[in-house]
Amino acid sequence: MRPMLKRYFLFSLAIWGVCFGSVPRTPAQEGETNIRVEVDMVQLNVAVMDSKGNYVTGLRPSDFVVTEDGIPQKVATFGEGNEATRRVTRNAPGGDKPEGRSPGGSSNFADSSSELGSELGSLVAGANVFILFDTSNYMYRGFVFAQDAIAEFVRSLDGPDRVAFYSYSRDLSRATTLTADRSQVLRGVRTTVAGDDAALYNALLMTVKDAGQNEGRKVVVVFSNGPDNASMVPPEDVAELAQSKGIPIYMISTREAKLEPVSSTVFKRMSAATGGEAYFAKTWREQQNAFASIRNDLAHLYSLSYYPQPNPNRGWRGISVKLVGERLKKCHIRTRNGYRPQGTRASGEGVASTSGSEPEAASSN
């Protein structure tokens, strides 16, 4: 890892510490042989849709039941859409059931419950959107149109979102690092150059790692023709990393799904596993619709987090998010389905230790 990134990580942690304070778990009883396991706060982006596919808004933390490997979890922070995330001051699971609210074009279930605590500040408001654009030879024919589509998407992103624009062929290019300045992003979009092999999953891995270094909500939007002929890492590793970091991946393919079954399979499964969506949008209109859908999603995602309860499982941990109450029974939820805890942090520079979440100590025998 390069030193600049490392410095940035330390800075991020410092800010995180100010916002949250450090909450180390005390070791279990004295005298026991304890294994110190560092556990990240787990962040979930949750889309809730009613039976008609409309977003359900206005839910409270107590409307959600989160379990990990079947173990109930306490929601630590909560936010909706672009609003700032707040600390939850009341235990969510088993709390009061939400009152029914007036569903509309988007269903609203809001009430004036006071279970939310203080705002966490602007740093975690809005989303950090990482756009990854395919500039490989596969994109050659539709390159200029694709660039127009992304430019349009960037222009249409309003609110407090910060945007980074990356492109890839064989190598990754960080054309514009994370910024709130849209014109800077647009300049990045308009300076991309087409050509070379396609290493989508290499580039996506790097993008997810970059995104993971930032606080707050973050999503990755991939705009690609689909095929990959140069990656070293398989999509499974990228999906697991994104799941572990809580980063939904939205994937727009400019190729019809049936024409490239391998990529379309990956796009569907990776986005589903991470809580994102896949779109197959060959035409300009379809691409615009896909971008509009992502925009809409970003504006309606719930952001939940929790500190995992003691769990001896050091492998894959399944996450389940459910809604509480009869009124929400028919609603659908989309979020990541699990994660693998990151390795212990005793090691040197090469370790990917920048999840942007608070390390804490848990103990188990």
Added chain:
Amino acid sequence: MKPPCLSALTLRVSLCFLLGVSAYCPASGPLPDSSTAPQSAAVAKPAASVAVPGPLRSFLRMAGISQKISPEEVLPLLARNVAVEGYQGRKDRIGRPTEFLILLKRYVDQADELVRLAGPEGVIRVPDCEHAGPLLAILGYQLQGTCGKQVALETADPERAFLTIDSGFPLAELEETLRGTKPFVCPFASSPVPVLFSPVDWVGAARTEGGSSTNDVVRLLLEDPVLARLYWALARMDSETAAAMKQFAGVASLRPFAPVLDFYGSHISIRNGRVLVPGGASAESAWKSLAGASPDSPKEFVARLLVKDDGWFAAYFDTLSRLTPARQVYFADSHRLQHFYEALLGRDSSPGPARPVFRPDPDLLLLVTRLQFDSSGQPTVPGDLQAWQQILRQKSDSRVVRDWARRASHWKSSEELVEAMFAFSRIGSDEGPLRIYLMLNAIDNVRPVDRRLSPQTVRLLAEKFSRYGQQYLIFSEFEGLNDASIARFLEVVDRLDRISNLTLRANALGIFQSDVGLWQILARQRQISPENLNDSWQRMISPFAAGTNSAPLLFDAGRASLQELSRAVSGKTNLSQDELIKLLAGPNQPHPEGQQVRQEMANRIQSVMESQRLVSLDTLLALGQGLNEMAQGKAAANDLLPLAGQLREFEMPRPMFTSSERSEWAAGFYNSRHTSLQTRTDLAKLIKSSDAGKQLADARGLIVPFLRDTLVGLNYAYYEPPGAQVLHNNPLFVRSHDFSGEMAVGGGQSWHVPHVFGTGLPAGGGAHLAGSLADLPFVLAEAEQDFIVPENVQALIWHELVPGLVSSSTLPRWWGVSRNELHAVTLYQRTGEELLAASAQDPTLRRTLLDILSGRMVPQRLEQINKCLQAGAVDDVLSRVMPGETFFLAAEFRRRFPGQTDSWGKAGAELEHLASLHPAEVSWKRLSDDFGVPHPALAQSYSRELLNLKPFPAFMGYSSRLLAESWDSNNLYWARLADEMGYAPVMLNRLVPELTYRMVEKIFATDFEDWPAILRAMRETGEEFRQGKIASLPKIDGKYER
């Protein structure tokens, strides 16, 4: 990077090197962009120029040329790219234009239109949105919506729009200004660039068929690949020679020789009416005899050089020209010159060496570069001539070899063997007699005279070369390994190779090669004493000879081998994994900074082991012992079940594909057998079973796959390239290493350098290595290199150079370097610089220095240096001379003129003083051993050495790997920086990989031989380091570690 409309074009411009291809330094003309050129008395005479349409930045983007070049390099590199990349089909005929060239030509047309729109003022002005139509029409865009704050641009004509984007036209700025009230103002004028000779020469030399009637040199080069290749070739000759070539018969007459001149023309040098030949004046008669023309008659001699033997004579001349003057003298002896050439030529000159895309005969240059001589000046012969007669008789698969084998029976001298090697150099086989000779020479020549390889060992090594030859580099690295150790090795690998059970064989090879790899690391770090090399080596490999026909026996062999390794390095046999990792990280350090760096190195190794989720050696060995005890009737130890549980902790990544999908989409690539076997291993069940009996006796065999992975993982982790991603994100990477050899007939691949397998196959489970652990530092760097993010758009980071540079930074360690050594490295470089500076005012000294440098520089560069020094442009010279060159210059000057210190400055005096106090630490040998780079491809050895070579060109089969290994400036430069910034030598262990990584990010090259791009990137990185922007190290007590 700023778009051209926002900033003036700031190409790097060097006064002195300006027009270096076409004019002398004192006659250099004003720059095309005079605002960026420093003024100097050296600027006097304007050079001929041609106009490139539009800003240079855009043109360079479209032409695939680095933005960091100087204007005089534009046309040569354009010509190079047209000749190499512009046409499909044979290079000596006009083929179909490639997409690259089609786009470039279209861009030139579009740029012409924009230049016209810009008018005589050379500025495109769009006062407001309503007046954007004409510009947008050229650019291929239209307004989306009506003029106003929401207006945006969208593609109207995709072909034009692509050019607009690809050339970097500031479209975003145009969009912004269209939305506001600010007018769009964009300078868009043609850019003058220097042209070699004059435009008329090139117009006259252009092909006449095809109906081209343009007088525009740029368009001529685009349309005529032969002309382009000729331009590229002549542009790399020194100006006096190029002018003479033109004078002989005109540019047009050189067209047929463009390929030969391109590959083999850069060392032709005509001075004062004669051709300078390898070997100097005393060799002129030999060359005259061989060429059939005298070097005194340049026209005739060069004509013979170009036409003789379909280019082989030119290739021979060029190859010998690349040698040091001393070597040239040897080869240019009249007898040898003739005989070696005849051997090279053989019966048939076809195919000529200028026909392929790359130069075809790397072995010829390797032979003459690496040939070793005994004390009497005769070429050395590993073993004896009889051994080679036998070796040639056995290599009967080539007609050339068979012919020479017959002649070999009459050989009387080693030169006859060398003569045969010239013939073999054209065979082009990785397993041919020349490769054997080079390898065995590398092994033999590091040994003291009284301990040279015996003829029997030579025959043995040669006999098994095709199968195990790529493992032999360990014998060239450690001179202490004697004939018995070598024979024992060959005996063991033969035994392992014959294991019939493929799974067992793969595990055996993995464990054995890993143990050998760990021994190699520890011996290299001098943690195994030189006097203990043979004993420790034989003890380490012998357990594998005792019997590995079953998995339990293999486990025992692996454990015993590890114990012997532990004993050799620590005196005890039961090292824990942490202890072993600490030893791998480096030898014990007496000072806090060394201890800190060593701990960091250990952490890195540990980090990879964790990322790969490998089971600890402690667990595996304890399990093995516990199972053994149980098999002998003892009760299960309390901790055995938890240990067995650790084997089951590893989980495969969550699958994204079904088995049938993998079969369909990654057939032959996805093979999880080894890993699946591990996930199914349930030792706990066995331990709990009351009637396990015989199963318990064999149970330790189930641990074998885990043991293999952990040991392989330690090797991978040690050579982790900086910025590695696969090692940290694909937990199957180590486990997937394929030792089966099934990718090649006969399984021989198991002992060869591994290939990166399965790249770009989403359903294949990720890329992995297939083959042995030979050349692991390079192959790991190869696997990781595409995760390095280039700093510059369109930067060419090429695939053989980068792993070479990176592995030269990860393989060496700097534990034994003293402060005096580190400082001496600095002083040598500074002294070289002082000498060059002094020579600006001292013609005699200058001649001396240029004579020394002639062994490291092509004639054109020597000429440029000379002219620049004459002009007093010392800073320009110093910025373009490699650290390796200044280092060599000072060392060689001291060697040749030991008492001549008049020209020395402060650094020279300090160096002399340091040398008088610490002669060993300041010696060439010591510094070469510690700061040289490994040369596994060029010199068949991982030993570090400063070879003092000119940058190697790209060769078929190597691409730019030989260039990487001939680049010895990095470590010298990083060491100097560390010394100047006050770091302790041990800090190099951290700094060197990190600085090299950053340097690679900065490489902005145009072609595979673009070593100046490496130099630029290196210096830029150094500047960042000096400014504290990168690689800053931790402080202790408020100060940087020193």
